């Protein structure tokens with residue numbers, strides 16, 4: 074945080090001065106790819122992924138320490154009756170992650186990924202966004218800074234996930250603030266809202282965005298007014314990864330809300346990120362398109378907790394291995410095109 078000035082100042086400066094891709098590594102990866110034992114382009118998007126890894130890691134594509142970071146937060150807006158599950162489920166699921174009983178634990182085992190869970194003051198929900206700002210600037214900036222610590226132990230591929238009952242309402246409010254339309258355009262079932270619960274969810278998003286209107290031109294204000302602790306921490310983690318040259322895979326609807334804040338502040342801010350999957354949450358594809366991305370997977374999932382990103386990490390690991398481990402035509406004695 075700044076010694077003087079406002080808590081967001083350092084983040085604003087960082088967002089205006091992001092490192093770019095490593096063009097020498099990108100060129101080297103393209104050159105190697107052209108020599109590998111396959112017809113040109115035959116590995117399709119896997120080849121693009123290898124180039125992306127080279128450009129944003131600044132090394133030949135290689136994944137040795139992949140990490141899934143799951144950020145958990147609680148939300149005052151749950152008081153509005155916007156979700157079928159009680160807020161206590163957030164902490165219970167964090168305990169389930171620690172015990173190894175959640176879907177994300179199994180996917181991490183399947184793809185040999187590390188898992189770290191960051192719980193963010195779960196007994197202190199953010200303020201209800203229909204009545205006030207979720208966070209003050211100091212708390213929001215401090216939580217972003219905490220999120221930056223996610224990669225402190227060293228990783229070479231970061232999957233961003235979250236857990237937070239009520240946070241699909243938060244994500245919908247962020248998208249409504251950033252992209253306009255009507256509240257209903259961005260509100261979906263989340264964990265299974267329907268009927269009156271879904272109607273209250275639309276009303277809460279409408280009310281929150283109307284209340285904060287006039288302050289929503291600034292993406293960091295959108296984050297602190299309409300976001301939550303896990304959303305702020307995910308934004309910080311994505312930013313830190315850019316600075317440390319760690320490629321990132323974003324999970325579903327809620328993780329994409331954190332990414333969208335950064336993209337609104339700087340259209341290049343997500344160039345080091347892939348969207349792991351398109352969530353079944355109805356608004357997700359529209360958002361992904363606005364970010365100029367194509368999701369890696371479409372499996373009809375809508376769980377969160379990093380599961381879509383972790384599944385996509387398996388594809389990214391395979392892309393890196395093909396690139397680094399395949400023989401060239403010369404090495405294998407395979408004839409090139411006649």
Ligand SMILES: O=C(O)c1ccc[n+]([C@@H]2O[C@H](COP(=O)([O-])O)[C@@H](O)[C@H]2O)c1
Pocket residue numbers: 155156157158235236237238239240241242262263264265266324325326327328352353354374375376377378
């Ligand atoms: O990210 C997604 O695509 C997604 C879609 C639906 C639900 N979720 C998860 O469900 C929780 C929030 O749902 P809700 O209905 O309580 O707002 C939270 O823990 C998210 O991880 C996540």
Ligand SMILES: Cc1cc2nc[nH]c2cc1C
Pocket residue numbers: 158162166235236237264376377378
């Ligand atoms: C059980 C449960 C598990 C979750 N994982 C991510 N969000 C979740 C929401 C619920 C309700």
